[in-house]
Amino acid sequence: xxxxxxxxxxxxxxxxxxxxxxxxxxxxxxxxxxxxxxxxxxxxxxxxxxxxxxxxxxxxxxxxxxxxxxxxxxxxxxxxxxxxxxxxxxxxxxxxxxxxxxxxxxxxxxxxxxxxxxxxxxxxxxxxxxxxxxxxxxxxxxxxxxxxxxxxxxxxxxxxxxxxxxxxxxxxxxxxxxxxxxxxxxxxxxxxxxxxxxxxxxxxxxxxxxxxxxxxxxxxxxxxxxxxxxxxxxxxxxxxxxxxxxxxxxx
Numbered sequence: 001x002x003x004x005x006x007x008x009x010x011x012x013x014x015x016x017x018x019x020x021x022x023x024x025x026x027x028x029x030x031x032x033x034x035x036x037x038x039x040x041x042x043x044x045x046x047x048x049x050x051x052x053x054x055x056x057x058x059x060x061x062x063x064x065x066x067x068x069x070x071x072x073x074x075x076x077x078x079x080x081x082x083x084x085x086x087x088x089x090x091x092x093x094x095x096x097x098x099x100x101x102x103x104x105x106x107x108x109x110x111x112x113x114x115x116x117x118x119x120x121x122x123x124x125x126x127x128x129x130x131x132x133x134x135x136x137x138x139x140x141x142x143x144x145x146x147x148x149x150x151x152x153x154x155x156x157x158x159x160x161x162x163x164x165x166x167x168x169x170x171x172x173x174x175x176x177x178x179x180x181x182x183x184x185x186x187x188x189x190x191x192x193x194x195x196x197x198x199x200x201x202x203x204x205x206x207x208x209x210x211x212x213x214x215x216x217x218x219x220x221x222x223x224x225x226x227x228x229x230x231x232x233x234x235x236x237x238x239x240x241x242x243x244x245x246x247x248x249x250x251x
Contacts, residue, residue, distance in 0.1 A: 001026045001055065001090070001098075003123050007083045016134040018083065024127040026055055032126070037136035045130060054122055062110055062119075063091060073097070076113060078106035087119060139217035143188040146209045149202060153194040154246045161195045162239035162246035169203050171196040177235045182248075185226035188213055193239045193246050 002025040007018035015021035022041075025033045030052040034043040047055075078101055086100040099108040099116045108116035132140070156162050163171040164180055169191065172178050180192050188210065199206075214221055232248075240249045 001059070001123060002088045003085065003127055004088075005083045005085045005127075016136060019124075019131045019133065020085075020127045022135060024123070024131050026052075026123065026126065032130055034131050034135060039136065039141075041136045041141060043132065043135070043140075047126065047130075051126060055126075058119055058122060059089065059091075062115060063089075073107045073109045074113075075105050075107040078102070078104055085120065085124075087123065139213070139220050140187060142209070142213040142216050143186075143221075146206070146213055147189050149206060149209065150189075150191055150194075153191070153199045153202075155198060156195050156241035156244060156246045159238070159240050161197070162193060162241050163196050164193055164234050164239050165191055165199075169194075169199060169206050171199075172234055174234075174238070177233055179231055179233055181229055181231040183226070183230040185223055185229055186221050187217060187223055188221070193248055195246055 002023055003020045004023050005018055005020040007015060007021065022035050022037050023033075026047065027033065030047050030049070032045055032047055035041050084101055084103065087098040089096045089098055097109055098119050099106070099110070101107070106113075106116075110116040110119065163174075164178075166172055166178060167181070167190075172180075181190055182192055184190055191206070237249045239246055241247075242250075
């Protein structure tokens with residue numbers, strides 16, 4: 001199920017401050033997706049079980065009626081919104097339009113207007129909760145470009161290939177005890193363990209990409225929903241190679 005919106009108060013392509021402007025999709029496995037943005041930007045996450053059940057119940061109850069009324073819609077005058085919206089439901093390879101609004105018209109294919117509004121209000125509440133603004137966001141894009149460098153640095157064949165890293169991506173000797181921050185309440189996930197041999201050639205790139213992200217994000221680098229930082233001392237765990245991937249010893 002996908003909600004897309006065009007906010008009327010934003011002209012042209014300036015929709016980055018409009019909820020669901022680039023699509024807010026709820027998938028059948030309880031996940032949601034934001035985007036894609038103009039450059040293919042995507043964000044994803046998971047709904048709470050109760051949130052997903054509310055959507056699932058609406059779809060289950062109305063799917064037979066929607067299938068019968070496909071292509072047949074009713075329209076009523078509409079003056080309540082500041083956005084043009086479209087709500088689509090994909091099912092078994094078919095795409096059904098549950099509702100769409102224009103500046104003065106509200107059209108729906110559900111059996112009643114109340115059912116269409118219930119769909120709209122339920123998914124809009126979720127979009128307001130999970131769709132970040134602004135989107136696309138240069139701050140988040142740059143943070144993601146930093147994290148995209150990480151996977152190539154985890155490859156290993158033994159524990160000896162892996163090392164903890166300090167905040168400047170310098171390997172920490174096993175005999176030293178330092179505090180490792182695993183969550184600094186920033187939009188960027190710290191790189192705390194890697195294969196130093198693989199990391200050395202791109203250490204400069206890591207530092208520059210992080211510097212750029214900090215510059216672009218400014219105060220917004222701190223996540224608003226984070227209340228405390230997390231971490232551990234290196235004498236409490238060891239870097240290990242599991243499934244050819246460097247990671248913190250899970251035990």
